[in-house]
Structure formats: C-alpha cells, structure tokens
Amino acid sequence: MSEEPHHSSSYRKRYVGVFARLIVSFAYFLETFTLYQKTKKLFYNLLENQNYPYKRYFDIFMMVLIFSSVFILIREVRHTVNDFWAMFNDYIISVIFLMEYVLRFWVISDSSAIIIKQYEKDELLQREFRLGRAVFKALLVKWQFVTSLPAIIDLLAIMPFFHELRLLRLFILFRVFKIFRYTQNMQYFGKILSHKKFELLTLLTFASIVVFVSSILIYVMEANNPNSPINSLFDAFYWSIVTISTVGYGDVTPITQEGQSVAVLVIIAGVAVLSFATSIVVTAFTERMEEIRENKMLSDVKKLKHFYLICGYGDVAKQIASKLHRKGRNVVVLDTDEVRIAAAKENQLYALAMDPAALSTYQSIGVDLSQQASAVLLLRDSDVLNVYTALTIRHMTQTIKLLSILHDKGNRRKLQLSGVHNIVYAQEIVGILSREYSGKPIAFETMNLLRAENSSTDMIEIVVDELIAKGVACVGDLEVRKHRLILIGISKIDEEAFLFNPDKDVEVHKGDILVVVGEISMLNEFRLHIHKHKRSS
C-alpha cells in the first residue's frame, strides 16, 4: 500500500521528464530549421527592423489600410456604403490586422532560444531541467508584449471585426493610433515625451486633484441652488474640466458667490497647468532636438545607396564637398570637430561628429562601406591621421577606392602602404600648373576650360554598355565628327591601355571607355545617338 504514492510520483516524474525532453528537442529543431528561421527573420524585418529597406513599403500599405478604414467609417455616418467596402472594412482589414498582431506576437521573442538557454544552463550546473521556469521566462516576454501600449492599440484596432457589436465599431479610431507604429517621426515624438514622464505625471496628478476638489466644492456650493445649472456631480465634473482646460464653453456656470470663488481658483490653476504642460513639452523637444536630428541623419545615411565619404572637413574638403553636392552626389562627412560638422550641416551635407578612424563609428552608423560608399576621401589635418583612418577603412574593406591628400612629401610611401590608391600633393600640383601655364598659357587655359565646372564645353567619359556595343563595332561607327565632337581616345578594357586618337577601324567592346570633347548639348545628343545606333551589316 505504501509503495503506490511512490510509484505514481515516479511515473509523473518520468512523464514530465519525457515531456521536457520533447520540448527541448522541439526547441533545438526550431533553432536549426533554416526555413523557419528565415521566415521569422523576414517577418521580423518587415514588422520591427527600421533599417530593412522594404519595411517602408509595408508601413505605407498599412497606413493606406488605416486611412481607408477611417474613411469608410466617416462615409457610413450619412451614406450607405456598399457591401464590398463594408466587408473590406469589417473583415479583410481586420483579418490583416489580426495577422499582423499574431506575427508580431511570434517574432517579438525567441521562445525556443529561451528554453534552450535554460536547458543548457541546468545541464552545465548538473541539475534537473526546470521546464516550468523556462516556459515562464518565455511567456513573460510575450506577456510584456501583450501588455505594451502599442500591442493594446493593435488589439483594439482588430475589435471592429466583431461588427455586430455597434459600439465596437468605434474602435476603428484605434486604428488611427496604429499610425504611430508606421511613422518614425511619431515614434520620436513619443520617445521625447517619455523622457518627461515624471514631470507630466506630476502635472497630471496636480490637475486631477484640482479637478477632484473643485468638482466636489462646486457641487456643494451650487447643487442646492434651484437656479444653478450644476445639479449633479457629473455637471460639476464637466464644469471643472471645461474650466481647468481654459476652454470655458459658458454653458454651465456657477451663480453663487461661493461657486464663483471656486471658479476663480480653478481658472488660475488651469492657466498654471496649461503653461506648465506647454513648457514641459517645449523643454523636452529643445533638450532632445539635437539627438532627434542626429538620429534622423544616421537613419538617412544608412539608407543611402551610393555616397562619397569625406573624412575631415578642412578647407579642401569644403571645396570638394560643395562641388560634389552641386553635381547631385551624396556626400557624408565625418569629423571629430563639432564646429566643422556644424558648418558641413549648414552646407546641407550629411555630417556626423564622429571619429573617422574608429571602427565603432561605422558600426554605430550601420553602413556597409564596400556596398554603399563609392570612394573614401582622406582629407584630415595630418598625414598621421590620414594613415590611421586609411588603415581603419582597409580593416573593413579591401576593395573601396581610397584617395588622400598629402601634407608632407616624405610620407607618400606610408600612405601608399596603408592602401591609398590616389595621393594628391597640393604643392606638386601647383608646381606643375605653374610650369604648364608659364610655358603654354593658351594650351593650359584650353585644358582648364574643358575641365571647368560651368563651361559649355566638356571632356567626358562614356562607358560602352551593352546597348552601345550592340550598335557600334568600331570607332568609325561612332560617327564622332558628324556630331561635331572630338574623340580623344579609348580606354580599352581588354588591353588595359589608353589608345590616344584611335583609328577608324579600332574595335569597340563593352566596358571600353570613350573620352570625348565637345559642347555639352552635342555630347548629350551623341550619347542618345550611340545608344540607338543600329549596327550596319
């Protein structure tokens, strides 16, 4: 008889052990199931990852649904909405929102990882696996999601699905609050105010006490007077709210002298509450404005597909950045000097007060230089800084084009060793230009004019793409002279050489680069022509 409870407890233990093992195995299975993980990652990116490029489209889609839903609600007030739109609003939109809610619930945490972590911890400490604790931890994270304000709004926005309950239709308005989820600016707004939670809560408590006390006082003073419009506690409460908010409709007013004295106090309190509320909000924004701008800048830089990165914002950098900006190129400036960064921002550049030589800078910006940056220009104040920055960039990517200015002629080799492709020594350039101008001023000015920014004549590069290669077999087919242009030469991709003044019979291949001189309008026409040109038999 005494063995029965012992048996049943050991059976229970065994069953629990088997069940726990099954749960752990399943958790491991999910963690290693690639398709499951990929799908979860995809939905996570779509719903939660602000840096995911396609999230924007998802957000726009959801906002369109929200606005169409609200539009249908307004339309329904005075007009009949046809069955399709009613069904679209009641079922389709609600089902999409329900799916979104469920998906968010799914991706918000990794329950299998939590279970595995607990299991491995227990194994390490050589104790029995505590399944209950693991499940509790996993559910706690889900519960935190369910009770969060955005999730509650999401849930309320699904309510109109139960359209038979007329009151629940008003929950459509909660869909408007969902917009907070899809617009980053709104999220910033929420975050800024959340930093002043304590002040706002204090003010709210003060206002509530004033409303509470004044409602009771006005009720006591006025309710027994037959001429007073304040006959119930609700009237008193309504009057308090209207007065403290400084709205003062005037439909309910105290008529006794005592009541009017209370009104004076509430009006003063109302003005104070409103002023404090305004000042709290304004202060919150002022304090966080720089942070908001910085965050916006970071988010914009992350989204850039192509940009030139300029490290250091000295005099040369200013010139280069403004010229590139005028050409419509994206320029990102990094400098440790706040004053210089402020100047770059004034010139409408993407500028961040960060150290270009620190790896952490690029990690916090979240850019992939090898994919997003077309080239990096090292324009810092010394060769030491430029070499150090070059090595930081090279640590991240070997392929990106690096250009640098050289301050001291003796450091050229060091910059070359740190992987810089093009080194520009200002003194040398000035020397060469002086020599050229002194010897051949006319030729010098001609070349200068060809390279000048606002000249009507230009020397351009045209990359032979597939379309051009299809229509053009050799230099003669380009018909350069017919377009009143001059072909200076071709950079041949297969020979890795530049052919100056090539013969008519020289073949043109895809990838070759033509260097052509002429009037800009003629050059544009020429570009179009060679793209449309049909190869003659």
Added chain:
Amino acid sequence: MKTHDVKVFGYGEFAREIVQQVNEAYRSVSVYTLDEVSAEEVRKVGSEVHLFDLGDNWDEFKEICMEETLFICALDDDASNVFLAISLRDQFPDSRIIGIASTHEHASKLRLAGVHKVISKLQATADILIEVLEKPVVTHVVQDILDEETSLKTMQMVIEKESTLIGQKLDTVAHDAQESIIVLAVVDSKMDTHFVFTARGYRHQLEEGDILVIIGYDEELERFKRSVT
C-alpha cells in the same frame, strides 16, 4: 613671345615645388626671398637667389625684357603676396604675373592686384580629387599630358605669315591632321583670348596670328609643325 626667364618670389613649400618644376624648362630661373635663411636653402639646391624687400627699389629689373619674363608671386604671407603683385604690376605694366593663392579671398585680391593667372591651392587640389573620382580616365589622360616623362603633349602653335594653314577652314585642318594629332581649339587672333573649340568653330577660317591648341605625341606634333610652316 616665349618665356625664357622665370622669377619666383618666396621659397615656402609651394614655391619650392614651383622652382623644382620650372628649373629644367627655362633658360633662367631665379628665386627672390625675403630672408637670408631661405636664401641659404636655395643656394644649397643650386638655384640663383636674390634677397629683396617689399620696398619700391626695382632697379635691377629695369633692364630685363618683360615679354620674355614671367613673375610668380608665391610668398607664404597672403598680404605680402598681394602687395608684391600690385608693386610688380605698378612698376612693370606689361609683365606677366602668376599668383599662388591660399584661399578664395586671397585669389580675388590677387586678381584685383592685376595678376594674369591665379592658381588657387585649394581649388587645384579639390579639382584634381573630384576629377579622379568622377572622371578617372580623363584624369589619366590629363596626367599623361602634364607628365614631362610621357611623350603625349599639348602644343600651342601660332600661325605664322608663311604658314600653309592660312585660309583653310579649321574643320579641314582638323580632319586632315586627325590621323596623327588632335586639333583641339583655336584662339582667334582678332578676339584675343576667345577660345573656339574645333567641334564648334569648324567653319573658322585660319588667319595669321591665330593660335592652334594641339594634342599629340612629341614626334607627331613636330612633324605637323614642320609640314605647315
């Protein structure tokens, strides 16, 4: 007239490069420094050096042929450089002056002081870097042209009285010469510094005094020059 004599004022880091670049190209290159320390440095590299101040004593320049001389104002101090430029312009109205500017403001003051050509350090560096980024092949070509060691060069050729080119249309000349050289532009003798690129001014009839700007290899340029004179 061709430049034979270059006078470089100053011996800072930019002036040193200028002296190095022009030293081999001209018959006479002299450096004028404001202090004995810099003068000593110039002597060490074997160039001709003179001490000068910013006063009005330019007697030693009175005898030189201004048409053959080029002044390069490359003093480190912006104000002194502008003052030097205006002094040279005042004393020698026909002289050719190049000014090296450190900033935009300095460049515009040098222009106001009467400098023919202002080379801005910032502008030149920025332009080269942008060209490397945006037009790497063009940069390569231009560097080849500017590099003294390669044979691809630009040439400016004044059409003399006896030239066979007189009366010919620019287009014809450019077309005939196409196989060996490229006629890039012409400066109309009647319009002074007005450039007419071959592509636009193809109907321009060449006259005595016009200047052709040509690109080509050394030998081809010489051959073309011989064939038309």
